[in-house]
Amino acid sequence: MFAVIFTGGKQYLVEEGQSLHVEKLDAEIGTTITFDQVLMTAASDGQDVKIGTPFLEGTTVTATVDDQGRDKKIRVVKYKPKIRYKRANGHRQPFTAVTISKIS
Known part of the structure; x- marks a missing residue:
């Protein structure tokens, strides 16, 4: 079974495990979290598809938190030609690594 969940302003297609x-x-780390904003569920073979408007009521996805961290650095550069203006900045986006344990 797989589902589409909505978290952090993004949609993720997830399967158990x-x-x-x-x-x-x-x-x-190690705690269990529940995603209740589920947009769609379907069986592994693509049958029994349920689509929410916008979310499915009574459907949840349970996950375990594995890690908290930061992604690779992204370099942002502002540059204006002919006037010797250049500014560089870096950014590392924080993330949470989760493992999907149950879709119900």
């Missing part, structure tokens, strides 16, 4: 990085969540 899958590990993924989502936008940072306030949860400690």
Whole structure:
């Protein structure tokens, strides 16, 4: 079974047992979290598709927090030609690594 969940302003296609990085969540490592904003569910063979308007009521996805961290650095450069203006900045986006344990 797989589902599409909405968290951190993004949508993720998930299956049971899958590990993924989502936008940072306030949860400690090893705790269980529940995603209740489920947009769609379907069986593994593509049958029994349920689509929410916008979310499915009574459907949840349970996951375990594996890690908290920061992604690779992104370099941002502002540059104006002919006037010797250049500014460089870096950014590392925080993330939460989760493993999907149950879709119900």
